[in-house]
Amino acid sequence: MPEKLVVIGNGMAPGRALEHLFEKAPGQYEVTIFNAEPRVNYNRLMLSPVLSGEKTYEDIVTHDDAWYASHGVTLHKGKRVETIDRAARTVTAAYGTTAPYDKLIVATGSNPFIVPIPGSTLTGVLTYRDLDDVETMLEAASTGGRAVVVGGGLLGLEAAAGLKMRGMDVTVLHLMPTLMERQLDPAAGYLLERSLKARGIDVVTKANTHAILGEDKVEGVKLDDGTVIDAKIVVMAVGIRPSTDLAKAAGLDVGRGIKVGDDMRTSDPDIFALGECVEHRGQCYGLVAPLYEMAEVVASQLCGPCESRYLGSVTSTKLKVTGIDLFSAGDFAEGDDREEIVLRDASAGVYKRLVVKDDRIIGAVLYGETADGAWFFDLMKKKTPVSEMRETLIFGQSYQGGSPLDPIAAVAALPGDAEICGCNGVCKSKITGAISARGLTSLDEVRAHTKASSSCGTCTGLVEQLMALTLGDAFNPQAVKPMCGCTDLSHADVRRLIVAKTLKSIPEVMQELEWKTSCGCAKCRPALNYYLLADWPGEYVDDDQSRFINERVHANIQKDGTYSVVPRMWGGMTTSQELRAIADVVDKFQIPSVKCTGGQRIDMLGVKKEDLPAVWADLNAAGMVSGAAYGKALRTVKTCVGTDWCRFGTQDSTGLGVRVERFMWGSWTPAKVKMAVSGCPRNCAEATCKDVGVICTDAGYEIHFAGAAGLDIKGTEVLTQVKTEDEALEMIVALVQLYREQGHYLERIYKWLKRVGMASIKAAVVDDPAKRRVYFDRFIYSQKFSQRDPWADRASGGMASHEFKPMADIPFQEAAE
Amino acid sequence: MSDWHRIGLVTDIPRRGARCVNSPFGRIAVFRTAEDRIFATEDRCPHKGGPLSQGIVHDSSVTCPLHNAVISLKSGEMRGPDEGRVRVFATRVDPLTEVIELSLEDEAAAIREAAE
Numbered sequence: 015m016p017e018k019l020v021v022i023g024n025g026m027a028p029g030r031a032l033e034h035l036f037e038k039a040p041g042q043y044e045v046t047i048f049n050a051e052p053r054v055n056y057n058r059l060m061l062s063p064v065l066s067g068e069k070t071y072e073d074i075v076t077h078d079d080a081w082y083a084s085h086g087v088t089l090h091k092g093k094r095v096e097t098i099d100r101a102a103r104t105v106t107a108a109y110g111t112t113a114p115y116d117k118l119i120v121a122t123g124s125n126p127f128i129v130p131i132p133g134s135t136l137t138g139v140l141t142y143r144d145l146d147d148v149e150t151m152l153e154a155a156s157t158g159g160r161a162v163v164v165g166g167g168l169l170g171l172e173a174a175a176g177l178k179m180r181g182m183d184v185t186v187l188h189l190m191p192t193l194m195e196r197q198l199d200p201a202a203g204y205l206l207e208r209s210l211k212a213r214g215i216d217v218v219t220k221a222n223t224h225a226i227l228g229e230d231k232v233e234g235v236k237l238d239d240g241t242v243i244d245a246k247i248v249v250m251a252v253g254i255r256p257s258t259d260l261a262k263a264a265g266l267d268v269g270r271g272i273k274v275g276d277d278m279r280t281s282d283p284d285i286f287a288l289g290e291c292v293e294h295r296g297q298c299y300g301l302v303a304p305l306y307e308m309a310e311v312v313a314s315q316l317c318g319p320c321e322s323r324y325l326g327s328v329t330s331t332k333l334k335v336t337g338i339d340l341f342s343a344g345d346f347a348e349g350d351d352r353e354e355i356v357l358r359d360a361s362a363g364v365y366k367r368l369v370v371k372d373d374r375i376i377g378a379v380l381y382g383e384t385a386d387g388a389w390f391f392d393l394m395k396k397k398t399p400v401s402e403m404r405e406t407l408i409f410g411q412s413y414q415g416g417s418p419l420d421p422i423a424a425v426a427a428l429p430g431d432a433e434i435c436g437c438n439g440v441c442k443s444k445i446t447g448a449i450s451a452r453g454l455t456s457l458d459e460v461r462a463h464t465k466a467s468s469s470c471g472t473c474t475g476l477v478e479q480l481m482a483l484t485l486g487d488a489f490n491p492q493a494v495k496p497m498c499g500c501t502d503l504s505h506a507d508v509r510r511l512i513v514a515k516t517l518k519s520i521p522e523v524m525q526e527l528e529w530k531t532s533c534g535c536a537k538c539r540p541a542l543n544y545y546l547l548a549d550w551p552g553e554y555v556d557d558d559q560s561r562f563i564n565e566r567v568h569a570n571i572q573k574d575g576t577y578s579v580v581p582r583m584w585g586g587m588t589t590s591q592e593l594r595a596i597a598d599v600v601d602k603f604q605i606p607s608v609k610c611t612g613g614q615r616i617d618m619l620g621v622k623k624e625d626l627p628a629v630w631a632d633l634n635a636a637g638m639v640s641g642a643a644y645g646k647a648l649r650t651v652k653t654c655v656g657t658d659w660c661r662f663g664t665q666d667s668t669g670l671g672v673r674v675e676r677f678m679w680g681s682w683t684p685a686k687v688k689m690a691v692s693g694c695p696r697n698c699a700e701a702t703c704k705d706v707g708v709i710c711t712d713a714g715y716e717i718h719f720a721g722a723a724g725l726d727i728k729g730t731e732v733l734t735q736v737k738t739e740d741e742a743l744e745m746i747v748a749l750v751q752l753y754r755e756q757g758h759y760l761e762r763i764y765k766w767l768k769r770v771g772m773a774s775i776k777a778a779v780v781d782d783p784a785k786r787r788v789y790f791d792r793f794i795y796s797q798k799f800s801q802r803d804p805w806a807d808r809a810s811g812g813m814a815s816h817e818f819k820p821m822a823d824i825p826f827q828e829a830a831e
Numbered sequence: 832m833s834d835w836h837r838i839g840l841v842t843d844i845p846r847r848g849a850r851c852v853n854s855p856f857g858r859i860a861v862f863r864t865a866e867d868r869i870f871a872t873e874d875r876c877p878h879k880g881g882p883l884s885q886g887i888v889h890d891s892s893v894t895c896p897l898h899n900a901v902i903s904l905k906s907g908e909m910r911g912p913d914e915g916r917v918r919v920f921a922t923r924v925d926p927l928t929e930v931i932e933l934s935l936e937d938e939a940a941a942i943r944e945a946a947e
Contacts, residue, residue: 533847533865536887536894536901559847563885563896571896575882821850821861822838824935 016044019316020105020113022095022260023121024049026058027289027305029076031119034313036085042317045087046113048105051144052092054078058144059302059437062334065148065176070768072726079725088113098264100282117284117316120261120272124254124290124300129164133226138247142173143254151247155180159246162186162235164223166193168333170251171210175335177249178215185243186210187221187235189252197331197342202365202381209338209363256291256298271298276323278312286312294324301329302437310439330391330436332384339380341387344394345369346377357408366408373399386410388476389424392432425479434480435466435473445477449484456495457481497759498537500529505758509545518550520557534560541759544646547682548754551796558814564644567817568804569626577626578619580643581633582679585653585671585691586614595636599629613650613688615641627818630805639803642679646760648750649688651675652700656693656710665710667693670739674746680801681793684757684766687750702730705763706746715742719749720764728764731772734780748779748789754796755789835932841867841924849884849893856935859920860884862904864891869922870904871933877902877915 019035021028024047032045049055055077063069082089093107098118106112126141128134140150154161155177163174166188178184186193192203193210207217222238226248235243256271267273267281271293274280278294280287289305292298299305304327314322330343346369357366362382368390369377374397378390389411393400400407411424430443448454448463460477461468467477482489497505508527517523520542524534534542539560546554558566569577583592596616600608606620621629630640642649651674654660656667671691690701691708701707703723707730709716714737718730733749736742752775757766767775779786807813844850844863851874852859858874860883868891874884881897891904901910907919921934 531890533889535889535892536899539887539889559845559888562887567885571882571885573879573897575880575885816843816845816848816850820853820858821843822836822852824836824838824852824854824933 016042017116018114019043019045019117019119020115021045021047021119021121022098022105023047023119023123023289023291024051024055024089025121025123025289026055026076026302027309028119028121029055030306031121031288031309031312031316032085032087034310035316038313039317043117045085046115047082047087047089048093048095048107048111048113049089049091050094051146053145054082054089054091056145059334061142061145061148062172062176064145065151065173066179067176070728071145072728072768095260098260098285100264100285103284115284117286119286119288119312120266120280120291121288122257122260122291125257126250127253127255128250129223129252131223131225133228133232134250136226136228136232137230138228138232138245139226140247140249142169142249142251151177151249152180154247155182158182160185160244161247161249162243162245163249163251164235165251165253166190166217166219167196167251167253168194168331170249171206172334173249173251174210174215175213175338178213182246183216184214185216185218185245187223187237188217188219189222191219193217193219194333194342197379198340198381199346199367199379201367202340202342202379205363205365205381206333206338206340213337254290254300256293258291261287261291269293269296276311276325277315278308278324279315286315288312295326297326299327299329301331303327303329303439306438328395330387332387339382339384341380341384342378343387343391344375344377346379352376355404355408368408370400373401375400388432388434388436388473389428391436392428395433422479422483425476426483434476435464435468437473438465438468440464440466442480445480446484449481454481455485455488497541498535500524500531500534500538501527503527505541505761508542509549509756509758512545512549518546518554520546520560536562544682544684544759548684548796552799565646566814567623567626568630568640568642568644568808569621570644572619574620576620576622578617578643579621579626579629579633580611580615580617580641581638582641582675583615584675585651585668587653587668587672588616592636592638595633595638599632602632603629611643611650613643614652615643615650617643624818627809627815631809634803634806634809639679640805645682646685647682647687648675648678648680649686650690652688652690652704654691654693654698656691660693662696663693663710664712665693665715665739667691667699667708667710670708670710670715670742671699673739674743677743678747678750678793678797680803681750681754681797682800683750683754685760685762687753687763689746703727704730706749708742708746714738717742717745717749720767722762722764726764731767733776744786744790745779747793748786749775751789751793751796752778754793834934834936835923836935838931838933841869841929841931844869847888849886849888851882851884852933854935858882858884859933860893861922861931861933862888862893864888864904869924869931871920871922872902872904872907873918873920875917876900877909877917883917 057074057076060069060074093111095105095107097106104112104114126143141147158181160183161177163170163186166186174184174186192200193206194203210217224236224238226232227234227236232245232248235245258268258272261272262268272280272287272291273293274287278286288308290300307327308324311322311324314320333340352369352371355368364382367379368375375394380387428442432442434440434442445464445466452463454460467474496502515526517526523542543557543560547556563571569579571577603625605618609617611617651671653668653671657663658668687705689706690699690704692699692701693710695709701709702718703721707718714735716735717733719733721730722728736745753763753766838852846863847865849860849862852861859871860874862870874882876883876895878900879897881895883893883895885896886893892901894901907917909915923932
């Protein structure tokens with residue numbers, strides 16, 4: 015029987031502890047996680063790039079739902095634990111979910127500190143800790159205005175830079191004379207202030223916030239000296255407090271944080287504490303590297319009695335604001351027993367300062383040029399004597415040993431135990447060892463196997479240099495995944511070469527592009543078939559044998575080998591005649607299940623393969639055609655009732671949906687395409703999670719695309735707005751045609767957008783009407799060949815009849831002879 | 832023991848495709864490769880029972896339509912991380928008439944035949 019492990023909190027520290035645990039002792043524990051946030055584990059270090067728009071939420075997910083499922087973890091999302099009953103050994107969350115434990119990890123993290131000044135509870139006063147905060151900020155940023163950030167530390171400045179990039183005016187208020195005074199000396203703090211001001215961010219130092227002004231929501235901020243600054247939102251980033259209420263209520267020893275020993279156990283030996291909520295040897299940590307070190311100790315301790323201990327950490331910091339390079343580590347206060355080495359290059363905006371005590375580096379601040387940060391940090395942690403290189407130390411590693419070296423040689427010179435990835439504590443030899451032993455060739459693979467460069471990403475350059483060093487010429491930084499084992503070419507290469515070399519059949523592609531197998535595999539053949547079909551409409555003959563069974567027999571295979579059949583219902587509209595025909599088919603063929611789909615149609619499940627042609631014949635007779643519910647193709651266009659019936663409808667959404675579906679049905683696409691048209695912003699057709707969606711307004715039509723509501727959940731992005739239905743249709747068709755020509759097989763629209771970028775899509779279909787027309791016309795041409803009902807072609811005795819009946823029956827007597 | 836059953840012509844099956852034969856031992860999938868080689872296996876993937884006759888045929892393998900298990904048509908072995916095997920049946924083709932014959936004899940005989 016596995017023991018029961020309950021984890022309270024689902025941040026980065028417990029996530030890492032579980033990774034270690036599942037590696038060391040798979041199956042030893044049955045794990046239950048309570049997460050107060052309604053989502054999976056994501057990389058909080060990357061909130062700033064999400065805020066600034068350089069990354070999306072999907073980019074920063076550490077463990078997706080599949081990960082929890084594959085490790086048998088029960089994850090309670092959005093459930094905050096309210097009590098720990100140490101006598102009964104249970105925890106209980108809001109709304110009464112209770113879980114028993116043998117071992118418990120408390121990882122409640124920290125709470126942002128809100129300065130208790132007048133107005134601090136107004137709507138619009140935000141903190142910056144999780145994705146909800148980011149989303150609130152983004153919503154505020156979408157309509158512009160001014161944001162005031164209280165606190166000029168790491169988080170505050172990242173928030174300020176992000177909000178500025180999102181188009182808000184930003185003022186940073188900082189109590190101390192210089193920014194980030196805990197990590198930077200005054201000189202670097204001043205340089206930082208100057209480059210923030212150059213970006214248009216107002217910085218006010220020595221600013222004592224007196225009150226936040228406003229009736230119900232924030233309107234401004236008043237300083238002690240009487241200055242008033244207009245503000246739409248106020249972001250409080252003055253510091254964090256370990257979140258200890260739960261532990262305190264359970265009677266655990268609590269100081270500033272939850273007190274733990276070197277074995278990470280609290281005053282109750284069956285309860286561990288981990289992360290920002292912890293106080294260890296009087297110290298609380300808010301950076302990721304120490305938390306990961308703690309996580310490793312917790313995992314080892316959970317496996318059984320062991321020597322693994324946490325002994326405290328030396329920490330370093332990097333500011334993650336694009337274009338500002340800043341590194342600091344250790345102690346850099348001045349003192350009689352210390353000397354300092356300083357390098358300034360004003361024109362280049364470079365400032366470097368090392369603090370040396372007893373021939374060892376004890377502190378480092380680098381501004382403007384931080385490549386040597388890892389090296390200095392390594393010297394500092396190892397307490398390496400520096401007198402030998404004292405003269406050239408400040409110039410960095412590449413100047414040691416006489417002449418300047420190239421960066422690869424500098425990385426080559428690092429010792430095997432030099433730390434490359436500070437977040438995850440990964441040293442050089444672990445990375446090079448994994449590259450050689452496992453034959454890794456891409457950055458993603460190195461990340462997967464070693465975790466290096468997988469958290470904040472600032473060491474990516476170093477990791478790539480190590481890969482270049484280890485792999486030599488075999489390393490190609492742009493290395494892309496081949497489409498399958500039959501070729502070294504990527505999907506992008508293959509698509510490009512099909513057009514460039516006018517390759518028009520699967521054997522031709524395989525011959526010219528030097529396929530390694532004689533006739534491909536189940537991954538590449540369907541992809542090639544689609545590419546050729548999309549690129550050479552009217553010329554290429556569809557290869558049935560290179561299609562998955564669903565597209566070959568135009569129905570969806572089910573787990574028992576029967577099929578499901580979904581006829582089209584244009585825009586979700588149907589008639590009594592259609593419903594009667596469906597009812598008759600269900601009776602006649604004794605179809606076991608009938609279900610309404612999410613796409614406003616009717617699904618008949620459990621049809622025998624032999625019956626399919628006859629079922630189709632009957633449905634065809636009632637005027638229905640294939641709904642393509644099985645295809646990488648246009649699926650449904652959901653609609654609401656729009657101006658036909660709805661008192662809020664602004665346009666004829668049903669009419670537009672039907673028109674789009676009638677125009678586009680039959681077209682094949684890289685992956686499935688689901689659409690919807692909503693008649694007003696209330697959005698009853700749920701258009702904003704579709705591949706393409708339309709929101710009607712009084713002013714016209716808002717064209718959305720790139721939503722997702724499956725494995726990933728993502729709202730759409732707005733492509734553009736148009737005034738008429740004709741323009742809406744042209745825009746949608748051109749967009750889908752561009753996707754048909756550029757998308758990789760099985761790549762949904764939202765992933766295509768992520769790969770190619772919004773700017774290139776807008777340039778092709780929005781900005782230039784002539785270009786848009788070209789895509790539109792190409793789609794129409796292609797439709798001439800694809801708008802045929804596959805059911806009608808195959809119904810009773812038509813095409814591909816071999817598919818639907820057995821080749822022979824060997825009767826029992828014959829077999830027994 | 833002569834146990835050969837005539838089941839049809841090579842051209843009854845599309846190249847890189849398959850057809851089914853019903854037998855007292857259950858459904859049998861008969862495959863035709865790109866090079867016109869004929870193979871027969873039970874029509875049940877060892878993974879979750881998917882109908883192999885509905886899969887994509889490549890080289891002398893088939894990929895199951897349910898969860899993409901790849902099965903060697905020669906040996907019946909599942910390729911890749913999972914282990915498992917389907918029963919294979921011997922086939923022979925008359926070079927003049929292109930008639931396919933199938934044997935329901937034991938598996939060992941079938942493997943010998945396929946190896947030839």
